[in-house]
Amino acid sequence: MGMTMSEKILAVHAGLSSVKPGDTITCKVDWTVCHDMFFNVDGQDMYKGVTHLDHPERCLILLDHSVPAATSRDALGGVYARDFVKKHGITNFIDVGDHAVIHQALAERGYAAPGRLIAGGDSHTCAAGALNAAARGFGPADITYLFCTGETWYQVAPTILYRLHGKLPAGCSGKDVFLYIAGTYGDATGHSVEFGGDGIANLTIPQRQSIATMCAEINAEFAIFPCDAALEEYLRARGDENINPIAPDPDAQYAEIRDIDLDKLVPYVAKPHFIPMNCVPVTDLQGLPLNQVVVGSCSNGRIEDLRVVADIVKGKHVAPGVRFIVTPASQRIYLQAVKEGLVETLVEAGCVVTNATCGCCYGGHMGLLGPGERCLSTTTRNFKGRLGSPESEVLLCAPATAAASAIKGVITDPREIINGRI
Amino acid sequence: MKLEGRVWIFGDEINTDLIFPHNALRAEPEEQCRLCMSDNRPGWSSLVEKGDILIAGSNFGTGSSRPGALILRRLGLAGMVADSYNGLFYRNCISYGFPAIGVKGVSKMFEEGDIAVIDLGEGTITNKRTGETRYGNKLSKEMIDILEAGGIDGVLAAKGYMNK
Secondary structure, X not given: OEOOHHHHHHHHHHOOOXXXXXXXXXXEOOEEEEOOHHHHOOOOOHHHHEOOOOOHHHEEEEOOOOOOOOXXXXXXXXXXXXXXXXXXXXXXXXXXXXXXXXXXXXXXXXXXXXXXXXXXXXXXHHHHHHHXXXXXXXXXXXXXXXXXXXXXXXXXXXEEEEEEEOOOOOOOOHHHHHHHHHHHHOOOOOOEEEEEOHHHHHOOHHHHHHHHHHHHHHOOOOEEOOOOHHHHHHHHHHOOOOOOOOOOOOOEOOOEEEEEEXXXXXXXXXXXXXXXXXXXEHHHOOOOEOOXXXXXXXXXXXXXXXXXXXXXXXXXXXXXXXXXXXOOOEHHHHHHHHHOOHHHHHHHOOOEEOOOOOHHHHOOOOOOEOOOOEEEEOOOOOOOOOOEOOOOEEEEOOHHHHHHHHXXXXXXXXXXXXXXXX | OEEEEEEEEOOXXXXXXXXXXXXXXXXXXXXXXXXXXXXXOOOHXXXXXXXXXXXXXXXXXXXXXXXXXXXXXXXXOOEEEEOOEOHHHHHHXXXXXXXXXXXXXXXXXXXXXXXXXXXXXXXXXXXXXXXXXXXXXXXXXXXXXXXXXXXXXXXHHHOOOEOO
16 A cells, blocks of 8 residues: 555654554654753753663754743753753754754754654644655653654554645745635644645745644644655755655555645635634735734744845834834844845834744743734744733734734735735 | 543643643743643632543644643643544653543533543543443553553653653
């Protein structure tokens, strides 16, 4: 029986010729990665008792959530992280100064690659699926086990295949593809999600990363894109020499196959507090007043996202009463944005360009909301209380919608600005 | 493994940020427990008694890798049964030694305060008041081994990776 991409990657890492949905297998992973939240939270200190790691050379630790530290407890987390790295001989350690949101680091620094199996101490680890890897999130206990042994169990999940066709219209991006899927088909609980179809060639790698990262929000086990010419070009630009693409077998079995016509998409927005079956076209919410707008995160903090924002706000100004926070996903992206003049454009327009971290996304570092406030954000979650007060609201969108809305002070269809109607 | 206890009922889409709110991330463990579900059901955490069982709807634990299962265990809950779970949250349940199974329709089986009997090996839950029994997923031997070790740290200690 043919296998999907996730089944193939799991089989290889379990040393098996094939696997099928329902199998429970033990896999050796290529990378176990975690960030500062592994060390920043009291009562989660299983790692302190660890005596040795079998494969420290396959471990990566990076600080991205609260750096530089927002509280003294976060600073202590940094101390614990550096101690752990030193004690166990972990050479793959990314400290403050060269930091990045971990999922961006995995992509830009060569950890994520086709065919790899990656375990991450963060729910959005599935972002690496944009690079044809099988990656998923684990809690601190499983990450501790993975750090020690380099392996863990997986239960093979059935796969939903999304076939993408055509090309996105102006004003739409990868985030809109995801919000459309989540709003139309709901969750993928208990399933992996894979993508195929001729439309993938028309999506940039950052757009694929945005979609893959967001698949955590529909409870996908893995979210995987195939390897095509565009991905190979991205990998070679990064310095990869040997690329080993994983493609699904022609007779792979899928729980469902769903076709998406990219040409027909419109900008989408997720309404407050949850995502599946709770997303609507931006035109349904036009005019809703905003207090804060955010562009950033593992979903939308990449250079092309910042270019989209700068293009829309250039020569204009953020609306009075709105805070527009723009957070690059890595120091390298930040530097690129400075060199391209994007930071200048953004600051002149009244945006707050911040340090490259998870920032506002997890409600722990900055940019929190007070009671009654409403935020439109390109980040990953809109849960009640996510950004502070449980009486606040977070809505999610793509960068173009965020930028257009920040300029107008209310939720705005970006196509109106892009088409020059405003 | 069998559990018996008084049930608390929660609905669909209970996410990690409700179980383990952002302000609990920087709190001491006791305060983390107190803040559990404080945004959606203020005061509930103080009503939980040791051995109680949590019943929930679909997609319980959707969201972050933060270990909500650890908080639920520390609150004194003996275990939980939901219609369905986020996969990452479910792994946290097993690895933090918090027994959990999925049983479709369980959220409609109980009234709050009923007594549930759960057989983890058989994957069943029974309402003692109504006599109704439903079947869900059986825990694999590997999962039961982890639960019986008290969580993944117990397994690591037994394998010589950890001073517990």
